Amino acid sequence: MAGSLIEFQTKFADEETCVVFLFEHRWPEGFICPACGGFDAWRLGSRPVWECRGCGRQTSITVGTLMQNTKLPLRVWFWAAYLMATHSNGLSALQLKGLLGLNYRTAWLLESKLRRAMVDPDRGLLTGLVEIDQTEIPFREKNPPEDVGGRAGMLTVIGAVEVVNRPSGRTPVYRPGRQLLNTKPGRVRLEVIPDNRAATLEAFIREKVAPGTVILTDDHRSYGRLNQLGYRHYPHLIGPMAAHLVLPWIHRVFSLLKRWGLGVYHGLRRKHLQVYLEEYTFRFNRRRLRKISFDKLLGLTVFHPPEPYHRITGKAARKTSDEVKKRAEDMADMGMPMIPQKTKPKRRRTGV
Numbered sequence: 001m002a003g004s005l006i007e008f009q010t011k012f013a014d015e016e017t018c019v020v021f022l023f024e025h026r027w028p029e030g031f032i033c034p035a036c037g038g039f040d041a042w043r044l045g046s047r048p049v050w051e052c053r054g055c056g057r058q059t060s061i062t063v064g065t066l067m068q069n070t071k072l073p074l075r076v077w078f079w080a081a082y083l084m085a086t087h088s089n090g091l092s093a094l095q096l097k098g099l100l101g102l103n104y105r106t107a108w109l110l111e112s113k114l115r116r117a118m119v120d121p122d123r124g125l126l127t128g129l130v131e132i133d134q135t136e137i138p139f140r141e142k143n144p145p146e147d148v149g150g151r152a153g154m155l156t157v158i159g160a161v162e163v164v165n166r167p168s169g170r171t172p173v174y175r176p177g178r179q180l181l182n183t184k185p186g187r188v189r190l191e192v193i194p195d196n197r198a199a200t201l202e203a204f205i206r207e208k209v210a211p212g213t214v215i216l217t218d219d220h221r222s223y224g225r226l227n228q229l230g231y232r233h234y235p236h237l238i239g240p241m242a243a244h245l246v247l248p249w250i251h252r253v254f255s256l257l258k259r260w261g262l263g264v265y266h267g268l269r270r271k272h273l274q275v276y277l278e279e280y281t282f283r284f285n286r287r288r289l290r291k292i293s294f295d296k297l298l299g300l301t302v303f304h305p306p307e308p309y310h311r312i313t314g315k316a317a318r319k320t321s322d323e324v325k326k327r328a329e330d331m332a333d334m335g336m337p338m339i340p341q342k343t344k345p346k347r348r349r350t351g352v
């Protein structure tokens with residue numbers, strides 16, 4: 001079976017195969033030196049490092065990519081990408097830890113990095129016929145803030161989904177007042193938004209939906225200017241029960257998203273919600289192309305810049321030794337004695 005575990009295991013049985021795969025994605029026309037642009041290079045023995053004959057710069061296959069400075073074997077990255085991309089629901093770090101025999105922190109960082117590669121920089125705008133709506137997504141936090149009123153624990157998410165004709169895959173002809181039959185969802189876009197104001201919703205729509213598109217929404221006032229912005233907008237009065245009839249696909253997207261968040265991650269964390277939305281979008285838009293999605297995800301990691309640990313966790317970057325020295329000098333200038341610092345035990349770095 002195409003894309004099966006056994007096929008994958010056979011194809012990427014050793015590090016060298018993974019190196020060749022990355023090389024072909026990164027330099028499809030042959031090696032290009034990132035320092036001088038030269039094409040002529042030789043490989044350093046069996047290491048995945050190329051030395052430019054022009055300028056002498058040595059370039060590792062992973063440098064400048066999401067996998068830069070990794071201490072994990074490439075096979076672990078490939079397995080993680082395969083499992084995350086092909087599993088119908090995605091995997092939690094706990095599941096990945098068990099499957100790949102990693103410690104939890106490593107599994108979590110590996111997933112976090114791959115998840116950040118799930119946004120294709122070449123993503124196009126939605127076109128044709130698009131349903132748009134908002135929903136509230138519950139999130140969890142380690143320390144829930146107290147006294148934030150009724151909105152504690154909920155974030156607003158806006159979503160847009162293309163509607164296509166099921167048999168033909170083309171855009172169906174929309175006639176106001178008539179229900180569309182035999183349709184299916186096309187591509188989806190999702191974003192966390194701070195409020196429901198017109199400017200906020202319009203900014204999302206202009207960024208994700210091509211002008212001239214037919215847009216179906218409910219009768220929320222904030223959608224009032226879409227025609228002036230170049231869209232063909234049809235707002236719908238929605239009674240308490242009718243939303244799933246008028247905007248069936250965006251409602252389907254939202255309900256699957258909520259179930260996924262609860263099922264896989266036991267509730268989505270606030271800090272990482274947008275990243276999870278991207279993962280969901282990646283998987284939803286490739287739900288019929290699981291095998292391709294693995295290639296796509298690994299291909300994206302090659303063009304994704306490195307993600308430093310502090311950017312993923314939101315923790316402050318470590319001070320460089322220069323900054324520490326500068327601070328000591330400043331203190332001395334102000335007449336404050338240098339208090340010798342107790343040396344802290346070095347924090348263990350996992351080097352994902």
Ligand SMILES: [Zn+2]
Binds near residue numbers: 034035036037038
């Ligand atoms: Zn060079």
